[in-house]
Amino acid sequence: MTLLSLDAISKRYGEVQALESVSLSVGPGSRTAVVGPSGSGKSTLLRIIAGFEFPDRGRVSCDGTLLAEGPVGVPAHKRGIGIVSQDGALFPHLSVAENIAFGFERGVADRAKRVAGLLDMVELDGTMATRRPHQLSGGQQQRVALARALGRQPRMMLLDEPFSALDTGLRESMRKAVARVLQNAGITAILVTHDQTEALSFADQVAVLRDGRLVQAGSPQALYRQPRDRETALFLGDAVLLPAIVNGGFADCALGRVAIDGDHAGKAEIMLRPEQINIVTDAPQKTSARVIDVQFGGAVSTVALALPDTSLPPVLIRTSGLALPVPGDIVHLAVAGPAHVLA
Numbered sequence: 001m002t003l004l005s006l007d008a009i010s011k012r013y014g015e016v017q018a019l020e021s022v023s024l025s026v027g028p029g030s031r032t033a034v035v036g037p038s039g040s041g042k043s044t045l046l047r048i049i050a051g052f053e054f055p056d057r058g059r060v061s062c063d064g065t066l067l068a069e070g071p072v073g074v075p076a077h078k079r080g081i082g083i084v085s086q087d088g089a090l091f092p093h094l095s096v097a098e099n100i101a102f103g104f105e106r107g108v109a110d111r112a113k114r115v116a117g118l119l120d121m122v123e124l125d126g127t128m129a130t131r132r133p134h135q136l137s138g139g140q141q142q143r144v145a146l147a148r149a150l151g152r153q154p155r156m157m158l159l160d161e162p163f164s165a166l167d168t169g170l171r172e173s174m175r176k177a178v179a180r181v182l183q184n185a186g187i188t189a190i191l192v193t194h195d196q197t198e199a200l201s202f203a204d205q206v207a208v209l210r211d212g213r214l215v216q217a218g219s220p221q222a223l224y225r226q227p228r229d230r231e232t233a234l235f236l237g238d239a240v241l242l243p244a245i246v247n248g249g250f251a252d253c254a255l256g257r258v259a260i261d262g263d264h265a266g267k268a269e270i271m272l273r274p275e276q277i278n279i280v281t282d283a284p285q286k287t288s289a290r291v292i293d294v295q296f297g298g299a300v301s302t303v304a305l306a307l308p309d310t311s312l313p314p315v316l317i318r319t320s321g322l323a324l325p326v327p328g329d330i331v332h333l334a335v336a337g338p339a340h341v342l343a
């Protein structure tokens, strides 16, 4: 089932092709994260969905209604789409309650009760209602912004880097809280973020943009494990990339013979995530490597290894901090799970 459908959206600003034939489907009640390097077109895509911009070509439809066909379509205020931006954009001279009630339709009954319900929904104490935005923490301001957007009863919520001004710990708890609130309200969400971890943990669909094109869209697991190309692999996390000869479901590479996830043959580049490579004392097929650096990181430490083929760059793996090797040690490696063959 599809709620939002983007069909071959293109947008140009002067010389810059901000979006080039982007197509994407978003299911009702789902969470999609749009990621990509700076300037890849994420905000432009969000503005086109919101109705602040119109595409040059392509169609936007929501719930069977055509919202834009090329530069013609439904204006932003008639789309029923909520937005929460990076700074929350609260009115500084209005109280929390007034900020939240700002979006209510005229003549709505029980304003105070509805504000209280929304505060409860975003997990804010009712005593906050009389405060001004400057008397709130960054995370609380974002919750008020979310409550205000929810008060308009949108069918979809656009989140434009809403957590980026928050520090790491708060970011994570806000991300979980927002995901929970949206899920409980059954609202479809699209999140734009620079933060890959945020995208992978928030969304059930991740869409990767690069130079205005949609490179890949799919589940976080699929994109992390089977990225389309080397750039996407590195964009979504650390990766060990190795030249290989692949055949019959296996790759022969500097780590020995490892299983692969597809049906490829010939010369290829394979990708493993660092957590797939383990230091072992006993394995049926051992590849040895020399430890060149160890970074203790508490629960998870990083070990840099030089492979016997010295033309290859060092391989970084993650391991528990319990029994770490020291530089100069020769260790044996085993690979868990299949390697992915890159295009």
Ligand SMILES: Nc1ncnc2c1ncn2[C@@H]1O[C@H](COP(=O)(O)OP(=O)(O)OP(=O)(O)O)[C@@H](O)[C@H]1O
Pocket (backbone or CB within 6 Å): 013, 014, 016, 017, 018, 036, 037, 038, 039, 040, 041, 042, 043, 044, 045, 194
């Ligand atoms: N109003 C505009 N006028 C001219 N160029 C624009 C305009 N808006 C965006 N662009 C250009 O379009 C491209 C895509 O911009 P966009 O803001 O969508 O990227 P982004 O992926 O959101 O970037 P960031 O992560 O830095 O916010 C960029 O090259 C940008 O400079």
